[in-house]
Amino acid sequence: DGGITQSPKYLFRKEGQNVTLSCEQNLNHDAMYWYRQDPGQGLRLIYYSQIVNDFQKGDIAEGYSVSREKKESFPLTVTSAQKNPTAFYLCASSIWAPGSNQPQHFGDGTRLSIL
Amino acid sequence: KQEVTQIPAALSVPEGENLVLNCSFTDSAIYNLQWFRQDPGKGLTSLLLIQSSQREQTSGRLNASLDKSSGRSTLYIAASQPGDSATYLCAVSNAGNMLTFGGGTRLMVKP
Numbered sequence A: 001d002g003g004i005t006q007s008p009k010y011l012f013r014k015e016g017q018n019v020t021l022s023c024e025q026n027l028n029h030d031a032m033y034w035y036r037q038d039p040g041q042g043l044r045l046i047y048y049s050q051i052v053n054d055f056q057k058g059d060i061a062e063g064y065s066v067s068r069e070k071k072e073s074f075p076l077t078v079t080s081a082q083k084n085p086t087a088f089y090l091c092a093s094s095i096w097a098p099g100s101n102q103p104q105h106f107g108d109g110t111r112l113s114i115l
Numbered sequence B: 001k002q003e004v005t006q007i008p009a010a011l012s013v014p015e016g017e018n019l020v021l022n023c024s025f026t027d028s029a030i031y032n033l034q035w036f037r038q039d040p041g042k043g044l045t046s047l048l049l050i051q052s053s054q055r056e057q058t059s060g061r062l063n064a065s066l067d068k069s070s071g072r073s074t075l076y077i078a079a080s081q082p083g084d085s086a087t088y089l090c091a092v093s094n095a096g097n098m099l100t101f102g103g104g105t106r107l108m109v110k111p
Helices: none
Strands: A004-007 A010-013 A019-025 A031-037 A043-051 A054-057 A064-066 A076-078 A087-094 A110-114 B004-007 B010-014 B019-025 B032-038 B044-051 B056-059 B062-067 B072-077 B086-093 B099-101 B105-110
Touching (some): A004 A087, B004 B086, B010 B019, B019 B032, B019 B086, B019 B105, B032 B072, B044 B056, B072 B086
Antiparallel strands (some): A004 A019, A019 A076, A031 A043, A043 A054, A064 A076, B032 B044
């Protein structure tokens, strides 16, 4: 089945540690996105990528980094500079067609907690 | 900057009731509006997508309307069931396919 796979489902971070969240898609989508969701709130955009080897900052990029070396993969690193990383992280992908917005498809998320 | 607001934040209804969830946005220059469902600890499932040129979309017991000029959308759920219990999120997209989300409405349908 085509879809988006996020791993791990749960992740724990120690103080001063960087952690990487995985996102893989087999939908052949060009664009991929990372969102953060805090309890009782909507999603906020961290980073997005419309093409391999290119990505752009979203609204809350500070303390995060990404790479897009392959079309299928868009890993997110939560660095030690992110002082409040506890949240639910969602990855999404979509067809990229300028002038024709396409629906985004979401993974099942990774819940990150601080030890 | 686009802002999206959903009212109410939480709603509890008895099974069988018809209900309306509200979404408002501040900038009417949108490409489309989407309603999503989110179950606890899960990702988002797209329910309905309304293009900016459309007025409404229907899927089964769900009907979403869009009034772009007034910056409002409603999601109507007919004959609610306990299985409809979830958080419902609306999101609007701009020219770059960036989504701005509301805070969600947490719905509980009691048997």
